[in-house]
Amino acid sequence: MTASSSSVVADLFAAPGDMSRHNYLHQQGLDDQTGLSWLLDLAEELVHDDPTAAEELSVLCDAAAERLALDQIAARACYLRARIQTERGELDHALQLIDQARASWSRSGLPVSALRTDLGRMQILDDLGRHQEAVQVGNRLIAELDRLPGGTPEWEVQEYVRAGAQENLGVAHGFLGQHAKALAAYARAETAYRALGMMQELVRPMCNRGVELLELGRAREALTVLRAAGVALTEQGDRLWGAKCAGDIAQAHRQLGQLFDALRALEPARVTLDQLGAQAEAARLQIAIAETYLALGLFTEASVEATEAADRTTAAGMAHDAAAAKFTIALSKLATGDFDAATAELHAATTLYDQVGDAHHQARARLVGAEIAAAQGRRVEAAALADTAAADLRAGGWLAPLAWAELQQADLATDAAAVTAHLDQAGVLIERLGLPQLRYPYALRRARLHRRLGRDTQAESLFRQAVAAVEQLGARLPDSGLRMAFRSDKLAAHDELIDILASRGDDHSLQEACRISDQAKAQTLTNLIEGTIGPRERLDGTGAEAQLSNRRIDLDVTYGALLTADAPRRVQLRRRATLLEHELKLLRLRTTAGTGASRPTEHDFDPSPAGGWPAGPNLAYHVVGEDIIAFTLRDREFIAATRLAGALPAVHAQLDRLSAQWYRFNIGSAFIEKHQRMLVRTTQEILGELYQLLLAPIPGLTDTDTLLIVPHRELYQVPFHALHDGSGHLLEHRTVTIAPTLTGAPAAGYRGINQGVLVLAAPDSHTPSVTSEAQALARLLPDARILVGDAATSAELAAALPGPGVVHIACHGLYRADNPLFSALRLADRWITAAEISELDLGGALVTLSACESGRPGRGTAEPVGLAWGLLAAGASGVVVSQWVVHDEATAGLMREFYRQLGAGLRPAVALRQAQLATAHQHPHPFYWAPFSYLTASAATISKGSRHAQP
Numbered sequence: 001m002t003a004s005s006s007s008v009v010a011d012l013f014a015a016p017g018d019m020s021r022h023n024y025l026h027q028q029g030l031d032d033q034t035g036l037s038w039l040l041d042l043a044e045e046l047v048h049d050d051p052t053a054a055e056e057l058s059v060l061c062d063a064a065a066e067r068l069a070l071d072q073i074a075a076r077a078c079y080l081r082a083r084i085q086t087e088r089g090e091l092d093h094a095l096q097l098i099d100q101a102r103a104s105w106s107r108s109g110l111p112v113s114a115l116r117t118d119l120g121r122m123q124i125l126d127d128l129g130r131h132q133e134a135v136q137v138g139n140r141l142i143a144e145l146d147r148l149p150g151g152t153p154e155w156e157v158q159e160y161v162r163a164g165a166q167e168n169l170g171v172a173h174g175f176l177g178q179h180a181k182a183l184a185a186y187a188r189a190e191t192a193y194r195a196l197g198m199m200q201e202l203v204r205p206m207c208n209r210g211v212e213l214l215e216l217g218r219a220r221e222a223l224t225v226l227r228a229a230g231v232a233l234t235e236q237g238d239r240l241w242g243a244k245c246a247g248d249i250a251q252a253h254r255q256l257g258q259l260f261d262a263l264r265a266l267e268p269a270r271v272t273l274d275q276l277g278a279q280a281e282a283a284r285l286q287i288a289i290a291e292t293y294l295a296l297g298l299f300t301e302a303s304v305e306a307t308e309a310a311d312r313t314t315a316a317g318m319a320h321d322a323a324a325a326k327f328t329i330a331l332s333k334l335a336t337g338d339f340d341a342a343t344a345e346l347h348a349a350t351t352l353y354d355q356v357g358d359a360h361h362q363a364r365a366r367l368v369g370a371e372i373a374a375a376q377g378r379r380v381e382a383a384a385l386a387d388t389a390a391a392d393l394r395a396g397g398w399l400a401p402l403a404w405a406e407l408q409q410a411d412l413a414t415d416a417a418a419v420t421a422h423l424d425q426a427g428v429l430i431e432r433l434g435l436p437q438l439r440y441p442y443a444l445r446r447a448r449l450h451r452r453l454g455r456d457t458q459a460e461s462l463f464r465q466a467v468a469a470v471e472q473l474g475a476r477l478p479d480s481g482l483r484m485a486f487r488s489d490k491l492a493a494h495d496e497l498i499d500i501l502a503s504r505g506d507d508h509s510l511q512e513a514c515r516i517s518d519q520a521k522a523q524t525l526t527n528l529i530e531g532t533i534g535p536r537e538r539l540d541g542t543g544a545e546a547q548l549s550n551r552r553i554d555l556d557v558t559y560g561a562l563l564t565a566d567a568p569r570r571v572q573l574r575r576r577a578t579l580l581e582h583e584l585k586l587l588r589l590r591t592t593a594g595t596g597a598s599r600p601t602e603h604d605f606d607p608s609p610a611g612g613w614p615a616g617p618n619l620a621y622h623v624v625g626e627d628i629i630a631f632t633l634r635d636r637e638f639i640a641a642t643r644l645a646g647a648l649p650a651v652h653a654q655l656d657r658l659s660a661q662w663y664r665f666n667i668g669s670a671f672i673e674k675h676q677r678m679l680v681r682t683t684q685e686i687l688g689e690l691y692q693l694l695l696a697p698i699p700g701l702t703d704t705d706t707l708l709i710v711p712h713r714e715l716y717q718v719p720f721h722a723l724h725d726g727s728g729h730l731l732e733h734r735t736v737t738i739a740p741t742l743t744g745a746p747a748a749g750y751r752g753i754n755q756g757v758l759v760l761a762a763p764d765s766h767t768p769s770v771t772s773e774a775q776a777l778a779r780l781l782p783d784a785r786i787l788v789g790d791a792a793t794s795a796e797l798a799a800a801l802p803g804p805g806v807v808h809i810a811c812h813g814l815y816r817a818d819n820p821l822f823s824a825l826r827l828a829d830r831w832i833t834a835a836e837i838s839e840l841d842l843g844g845a846l847v848t849l850s851a852c853e854s855g856r857p858g859r860g861t862a863e864p865v866g867l868a869w870g871l872l873a874a875g876a877s878g879v880v881v882s883q884w885v886v887h888d889e890a891t892a893g894l895m896r897e898f899y900r901q902l903g904a905g906l907r908p909a910v911a912l913r914q915a916q917l918a919t920a921h922q923h924p925h926p927f928y929w930a931p932f933s934y935l936t937a938s939a940a941t942i943s944k945g946s947r948h949a950q951p
Contacts, residue, residue, distance in 0.1 A: 008028065008030075008042075009042060009053065009057070011024065012024055012025075012057075012060070013053070013056065018060075018063065021060055022060075022063075022064065022067075025060075025064060031064055031068065032068070033070050033072070033073060036061045036064055036065060036070065036073045037073065037076075039057055039060070039061050040057070040058065040061050040073070040076050040077060040080065042057060043055075043057035043058050043061070043080055044080060047080065047083060047084060047240075048238050048239055048240035048241065048276070049237065049238075049239050049240075049276075050276075051084050051087060051088075051240075051276055051277055051278070052277065054080065054084060055081060055084045058077045058078075058080040058081045058084070059077070059081065061073060061076075061077040062074055062077035062078060062081070065077060071104045071105070071107045071108040072104070072105070072108045072110065072113075074100075074101075074104045075100075075101045075102075075103075075104030075105040075108065075110075075113065075114075076101070078097045078098075078100045078101035078104065079097070079098065079101035079116075079117060079120065081097050082094040082095075082097035082098045082101065082117075082120050083120060085097060086120065086123060086124055086127065086280065087240065087276075087277075087278045087279070087280055087281065088277060088278065088279045088280065089127075089279040089280035089283065089312070089316035089318065090316075091124050091127055091128060091316060091317055091318075092317070094120070094124055095121070095124055098117045098120050098121055098124070101117050102114050102117040105117070110154065111148065111154075112145075112148065112154035112157045112158045112161060113154065113157060115141055115144055115145065115161060116157065116160075116161045116164075118137050118138070118140075118141040118165070119141075119161065119164045119165065119168055121137055122134045122137050122138055122141075122165075122168040122169075122171075122172065123168060123171075125137065125172075126168075126171055126172055126175060126320075127280060127316075127317075127318050127320075127321075128317050128318065128319060129175075129318065129319030129320035129321075129322075129323070129352070129355060129356035130319075130356070131172045131175040131176050131320070131356055131357060131358075132172075132176070132357055134168065134169075134171075134172035135169060135172045135173065135176070138165050138166075138168055138169040138172065139169070141161070141165045142162060142165050142166075145158055145161060145162050145165070156196065159192060159195075159196055160196060160198065160201075162192060163188075163189050163192030163193050163196065163198075163201070164189070164201075166185045166186070166188040166189040166192065166205075167185070167186065167189040167204060167205045167208070169181075169182075169185040170182045170183070170184075170185035170186040170189065170205060170208055170209075170212075171208060173185060174208065174211065174212050174215065175320060175356065175358060176357055176358065176359070177215075177358060177359045177360035177361075177396050177398070179212050179215055179216055179396075179397060180397075182208075182212045183209060183212050186205040186206075186208055186209045186212070187209075189205040190202055190205050190206065190209075193205070199232075200236050200238070203229050203232045203233055203236070203238075203241065204241065206225060206228070206229045206232075207225075207226060207229045207233075207241065207244065207245045207248060209225055210222045210223075210225040210226035210229060210245075210248055210252070211248050211251075213225065214248065214251050214252055214255065215360065215398065216397060216398070216399065216400075217255070217398070217399040217400035217403075217429075217433040217435070218433070219252050219255035219256050219400075219433065219434060219435075220252075220256065220434055222248075222252045223249065223252040223253070223256070226245060226248050226249045226252060227249065229245050230242060230245045230246065230249060233245055239272050239276060240272075240273075240276055240278055240281070242269075242272070243268075243269040243272040243273050243276075243278070243281065243285070244269075244281055244284075244285075246265045246266065246268065246269035247265070247266065247269055247281075247284065247285045247288045249265045250262040250263070250265040250266045250269075250288055250292060251288060251291075253265060254291065254292055254295055254437075255400065255435065255437075256434060256435075256436060257435075257436030257437045257473050259292060259295055259296050259473075262292045262295075263289075263292055266285065266288060266289050266292060269285055270282065270285055270286070270289065273285055279312065279316070280316060280318065280321075282312075283309050283312040283313050283316070283318065283321060283325075284309075284313075284321055286305055286306075286308060286309040286312070286325075287305075287306060287309045287313075287321065287324050287325050287328060289305050290302045290303075290305035290306035290309060290325070290328045290332075291328055293305060294328060294331055294332055294335070295437065297335075297490075298585075299332045299335040299336050300332070300336070300578075300582050300818075301582055301585060301586055302328060302331075302332040303329055303332040303333065304579075304582055304583075304586070305586070306325045306326075306328040306329045306332065307325075307329055309321070309325040309328075310322055310325035310326055310329065313325055319352050319355055319356050320352070320353075320356045320358065322352055323348075323349045323352035323353045323355075323356065323358070323361065324349075324361070326345050326346075326348045326349035326352065327345075327346070327349040327353075327361065327364070327365060327368075329341075329345040330342045330343075330345035330346040330349060330365075330368060331368060333345060334368065334371060334372060334375075337375075339372055339375060339376055342368075342372055343369075343372055346365055346368055346369060346372070349361075349365055350362065350365045350369075353365060359392065359396060360393075360396055360398050360401075362392070363388075363389045363392035363393045363396065363398070363401070364389070364393075364398075364401050366385045366386075366388055366389035366392070367385070367386060367389040367390075367393075367401065367404065367405050367408060369385050370382045370383070370385035370386040370389065370408055370412070371408065373385060374408075374411065374412060379412060382408075382412055383409075383412040383413075386405060386408045386409050386412055387409065389405050390402060390405035390406065390408075390409060393405055399429055399432075399433055400429075400433055400435060402429060403426050403429035403430050403433065403435060403438055404426075404438065406422045406423070406425045406426035406429065407422070407423070407426050407438070407441055407442060407445060409422040410422035410423045410426065410445055410449075411445070416449065416452065416453060419445075419449050420449065423442070423445060423446050423449065426438070426442055427442060427446070430442055436469070436473060437473070439465070439466075439469045440466050440469040440470050440473075440490060440493065443462045443463070443465040443466035443469060443493070444462075444463070444466045444492060444493050444496075446462050447459045447460075447461075447462035447463045447465075447466060447493070447496065448496070450462060451496075451500065456500055456503075456504075459500060460497065460500055460501070463493050463496055463497035463500065464497060466493035466497075467493045467494055467497060467516075470490045470491075470493065491520065494516060494517075494520040495622070495623075495624045495625075496624070497513075497516060498513045498516055498517050498520075498622055498624060498629065499624040499625075499627075499629070501513035501516070502624075502629050502641050502643065505641075507638065510631070510638065510640070510641045511638045513622075513629070513631070513641065514620060514631040514633075514638065514641070514742070517620065517622040517629075517631065517712070518620065518710070518741050518742045518743055519741075519743075521622070521710065521712055521740065521741060522740050522741035522743065525740050525741070525869055525872060525873060547587055548584065548587050548588070551580055551583050551584045551587065552584070552830075554580055555577065555580040555581065555584065555822075555831070556830045556831050558573055558576050558577045558580060559577065559814055559824060559826070559831045560826070560831075561573050562574070562577065562814065563764075563812060563826075577816070577822075578818055578819065581816065581818075581819040581822045582819070584822075585819075617632070617633070617634040617700065617701060617704045617706065617707055617708070618632070618633040618634070618707075618708045618709075618710070618739075618742055619631070619632055619633075619695075619698065619701065619707065619708070619709045619710070620633070620709075620710035620712075620742055621694075621709075621710065621711055621712045621715050622712050623648060623712050623713045623714070623715065625648075626646050626647070626648045626649055627643055627644060627645050627646060627647065627648065628643075628644040628647045628648055628651070628694070628712075628715070629641055629642070629643050629644070630642045630643075630644060630694075630697075630698050632698060632699065632700045632701070633742065634700055639699070639700045640699055640700060642697055642698050642699070644693065644694070644697060647693050647694070648714075650689075650693055651690065651693055651694065651714070651715070651718070652714065654686050654689045654690050654693070655690075655714065655717050655718070657686045658683070658686050658687075658690075658719075659884075661679065661682065661683050661686065661927070662884045662885070662927055664679065665885075665887070665927050672925075676924075676925065679925055680924055680925050683925065683926055683927070684724045684926075687719075687722055687723050687724040687729070687926065688723075688724040688725070688726060690718060690723050691723040691724055691725050691726075691730070694715070694718065694720075694723070695720075695723060695725075695730075696725070704734055705733070705734045705735065706734055706735045706736075706737070706909075707720075707730075707734050707735070707736050707737070708736075708737045708738075708739050708936075709736060709737070709738055709739070710738075710739050710740065710741060710742055711738065716738075717883065719883060719926070719930050719931075719933065720736050720738070720933075721736040721913070721916070721930065721933060722926045722930035729920075729926070729930075731913050731916055731917065732917070735909050735910050735913045736909070736913070736933075736934075737909045737934055737935075737936050738933050738934065738935045738936070739935070739936050740869075740872065740935070740937075750805075750844070750846055750877045750878060750907060750908060751805040751844050751845070751846075751877070752805050753781070753805060753806050753899070753902045753903055754805065755804065755805025755806070756783070756784075756785070756803060756804035756805055756806070757777075757781050757783070757784035757785070757804055757805070757806045757807075757808065758784070758785050758787070758797075758800050758803075758804040758806070758807045758808070759774055759777050759778070759781075759784055759785065759786045759787065759807075759808045759809075759810070760787045760792040760796070760797060760807075760808070760809045760810070760811070760827065761773060761774035761786070761787070761788045761789070761792055761809075761810040761811070762789070762792040762810070762811035762812070762826060762827045762828045763788070763789065763810075763811075764812065764826075767810075767811070767812060767888060768888065769888035769889060769891070769892045770810045770811065770850075770888075771788060771789070772892060773810050773850060773891075773892040773895055773896075774786055774788045774810060775788075776892065776895075776896045777808065777895070777896070777899060780896060780899050780900060780903070781899060781903070785800070785804070789828060790828050791828065792811070792827055792828045793827055793828045793829040794827050794829055794830060794832045794836075795829065797809075797827065797832070797840070798840060801840050801841055801842055801843065801845075802841045802842060802843025802844075802845070802875070803843065804845055805844075805845055805846065806845060806846045806847075806848070806902070807842065807845045807846070807847045807848070807876075808847075808848045808850065808895075808899075809825060809827075809847070809848070809849055809850065809851065810850040810851065810895075811825050811826050811827060811850075811851050812825070812826035812851060813825055813826075813849065813851030813867065813882075814826070814831070815866060815867075816866075820834065820865040820866040820869075821833065821834045821835040821838075821865060821866070821869075821870065822834070822835065823866040823867050823870075824867075825837075825849070825851060825867065833870075834865075834866050834867045834869065834870030835870065836870075837867065837870035837871055837873075837874055838869075838870040838871075838873040838874050839874070840874040840875075841874065841875055842871065842874045842875040842876045843875055844875060844876070844877045845875075845876055845877065846876065846877055846878050846879075846880075846902075846908050847871050847876045847878075847879045847880070848879070848880040848895070848898070849867060849868075849871075849879065849880065849881050849882070850882075850886075850891060850895055851882065851886075867881065868881045868935050872935070872937050876937060877936070877937050878908050878909075878934060878935060878936040878937055879934075879935050880898070880908065880912060880932055880933070880934055880935075881932065881933065881935060882931040882932050883931050883932075883933065884927075884931050885931075886931050886932075887923070887927065887928050890919055890922075890923045890928035890929065891931075891932075893918075893919055893922070894915050894916065894918075894919040894929060894932065895915070897914065897915035897918045897919065898911050898912055898914075898915035899911075900915075901914045901915060908934055908936075909934045909936070912932060912933075912934045916929045916930065916932070917929075
């Protein structure tokens with residue numbers, strides 16, 4: 001738009017009211033056919049950049065044309081308004097405007113222009129999922145154009161409409177899964193636009209051709225086409241189609257395993273479509289974002305996005321897109337094991353796909369149905385569904401989902417020959433199409449087949465390939481939260497590689513199994529140290545800052561309400577907290593993806609620990625299926641690996657019994673006093689059973705006064721220092737330290753209490769002893785900086801670091817099982833989450849969390865991600881944390897004794913042991929003295945300078 005035309009539009013919009021605007025048109029000599037045509041030209045220029053302004057101009061021109069009886073102008077204005085309404089998803093209104101435009105052009109004696117309205121009709125029919133009708137309209141339109149005489153004044157418009165009809169036919173055929181017909185139609189459209197010299201219009205079928213290539217699994221070819229189209233659209237300044245093309249480029253990246261590149265393409269496109277008010281395309285893009293979250297392992301986030309998209313597309317009558325959203329919800333529910341919800345959403349998606357005649361996604365839906373049936377043990381039904389889906393996908397030429405179908409058929413086959421045949425077919429497709437996201441499941445299945453057939457050497461090689469595939473794909477993600485989510489459901493290859501190596505029994509294989517186990521267990525902590533979880537918000541003025549602030553405030557209030565709510569209200573509040581947590585994660589993820597951050601450096605998986613093994617004695621566990629493998633090391637030498645066959649279910653049973661014992665202390669002090677001996681005896685019995693399961697069978701642990709233990713998964717719930725060998729608890733004989741990894745542990749990072757002490761105590765009505773605990777520490781440590789009550793804020797904590805050698809925090813703690821890095825501490829001003837804590841710089845300080853459940857892990861997680869991991873990632877040399885709800889009075893005494901021992905020069909693990917022994921004399925039951933354990937850092941976690949040097 002030229003400067004003069006911009007000035008006219010600005011003056012026109014500045015006029016107050018319709019009458020003033022009409023007067024302005026008259027004064028400028030624009031209230032005739034020539035002037036109104038010029039204004040509509042301006043409106044068409046604005047339609048993809050400023051649709052609101054374009055609509056205002058078209059409405060004004062329509063009104064003027066009606067007053068002046070200019071049918072051609074009225075028709076053109078109506079059709080332009082229909083285009084804008086279509087982009088907004090107001091499809092019924094758009095169809096009405098198209099009918100009006102057709103009638104006006106017919107009255108004007110312009111049959112080609114009247115026929116042109118069928119292009120808009122086809123687009124709307126596709127948006128409504130009525131693709132077969134769109135094909136019928138397109139074919140009829142071309143037939144009517146063929147019957148018109150040549151050489152008419154509208155000849156060029158006639159050829160343009162013919163090209164548009166071919167383009168729209170390509171869209172409809174693509175939606176119906178008829179990709180060969182779609183590609184042929186796009187080729188005809190491109191040829192026609194090129195012959196007419198319409199290079200701008202040429203880009204649209206080019207984009208759509210890229211989409212068809214994606215549907216056929218030809219992602220690399222599609223990416224080349226789409227990138228070229230994206231460049232052309234940028235040069236043309238077409239923001240709408242540029243954003244649409246970005247969504248397709250993201251899909252290509254996703255197929256190629258370039259997941260963060262997909263996000264980087266999607267987030268700016270989301271902003272553009274929201275700015276343009278293009279609601280229909282924004283909803284489609286939201287589905288693409290949900291699909292990308294799904295590939296990243298962000299299953300809840302995928303469900304949230306897809307659910308919102310499903311609501312938007314359903315309300316707009318966009319059946320096909322609503323089906324895609326429902327299908328994505330079903331996949332996210334399946335990934336989290338919610339089979340009932342997955343089945344319901346899949347049924348809804350299938351019904352819609354049937355309605356719109358999408359054979360491609362009908363087959364894919366059957367494939368997901370097979371996964372659900374297999375997961376629920378209905379293998380015959382699952383096999384039938386998978387076979388039917390595979391046949392349909394093969395017949396349609398949809399090769400990318402066919403590769404996954406072959407993998408599923410391999411899972412469901414009953415003999416080795418059938419498994420081999422299906423895996424062979426899948427392998428050919430994966431390599432031919434370049435599908436890196438399928439290399440991990442393919443290698444895992446092939447390895448399992450070799451192991452089943454006794455070919456352990458081949459199995460080992462393939463397990464290594466599967467491990468490498470996960471690590472290499474995950475390494476491309478720049479955010480540790482993304483890497484953690486991506487890896488969370490892909491650790492089976494690590495486990496089975498460790499299992500096969502440990503089964504051999506030779507020293508070399510056992511040591512390598514131990515090394516691989518060690519790195520796999522510490523991967524998330526390593527990622528937290530290298531980066532941040534949930535990026536620091538790089539806000540861009542688009543409202544993200546206000547949204548983040550509002551969500552944080554709302555979440556803070558919700559956490560506070562959880563402390564006092566009754567049981568029914570607590571359920572509601574937990575749901576609210578979960579929703580807010582995921583919204584915060586999404587907002588942070590969007591700001592990261594929107595910055596266009598550079599791709600991280602890729603690296604290979606290296607199972608070798610830096611610096612060799614620690615001195616020991618050390619005991620590292622790894623859970624493999626129902627077995628537990630225990631690796632024993634001493635004096636920097638590997639001693640043995642002990643397989644505790646089938647022990648895990650028994651450990652689960654004892655941990656459940658132990659949790660029930662801790663729960664009894666909620667009944668009341670009178671009950672505890674009356675039954676104390678019985679409670680002690682029962683608890684010691686449980687702790688004795690756990691000792692017999694986990695420690696008694698393991699050689700090389702006798703005659704030691706220290707023991708470092710690296711747990712795995714649910715074994716982080718075991719209070720190892722409290723296990724009972726029949727003569728006493730383990731801490732009566734030795735000092736027990738927990739570590740996240742053998743590599744570099746125990747770290748020599750503790751700087752000593754003489755380097756300064758910071759105490760933050762945030763009391764409330766539910767923690768009455770917090771103030772007295774702080775006062776006691778003040779008497780015991782006269783040089784300590786004590787911040788109590790309103791002074792104990794998150795800002796004061798951050799300002800004091802790095803510096804003190806010891807940090808003591810006494811407050812409420814909250815463990816969030818679903819989102820462990822949202823586990824939080826309640827300071828005076830607000831809740832501070834583990835994610836935020838990980839961004840502090842503790843500089844090697846010892847941190848004590850005198851808070852309930854501050855070290856609680858979730859069952860089944862490879863690492864106890866939460867407050868303890870956040871502190872280690874922030875550079876703590878070690879942390880003292882609790883595994884269950886603590887007793888205020890007993891804890892206050894334990895802490896006083898702990899710091900007295902630290903002041904006497906004892907190291908943290910030894911000081912904690914002495915404090916626990918002293919507390920046990922007054923309170924014999926382990927509930928009082930055993931909740932706290934000492935978790936030491938590895939050497940790598942203490943140095944954080946390189947991370948905080950980043951801008």
